Amino acid sequence: MATAEIMQSLYGTGILTGLGAIMLVFVIASYIYSSLAWMAIARKLKYKRPWIAWIPIANGAMILQLGEFHWAWIFLILIPVLGWIALIVLIIIATWRIFEKKKYPGWFSLSMLLPQIGGVLYLIVIGFVAWKDRKKPLF
Secondary structure: OHHHHHHHHHHHHHHHHHHHHHHHHHHHHHHHHHHHHHHHHHHHOOOOOHHHHHOOOHHHHHHHHHOOOOHHHHHHHHOOOHHHHHHHHHHHHHHHHHHHHOOOOHHHHHHHHOOOOHHHHHHHHHHHHHHOOOOOOOO
16 A cells, blocks of 8 residues: 555656656746847847846846836846836836837737736747848838
8 A cells, every 4th residue: 555655656746847847948948049039139239248138137137228228227126026016017118119129019018918828929029029120110
């Protein structure tokens, strides 16, 4: 009886470990893709240090600067809840401005607010902005 319980426990642990590994691979792949995309966007907008896209909190400051905000607004991350909400709003406004500079609809930046599919839509949108050249507005 004890052996069956141990086997069931190991089976459950194995499934959780496998799911965790898949999730970790997805998170790392998303981070690499978004860093490459933001680095390309920064280069196109003539940002002096596009490599900052690879540094986790500094990339938020870079996005704020590209959206014509001061980089110091990133310190709102140190204020729980209200600071986080304010920082999210500023980053959405900054990405809105960035998308419009690149001749894409600014409202594409709202894709990051959608639950579930919003993250995937956001990755698709920054890919378009980074690697597809637009001569005229999409809409």
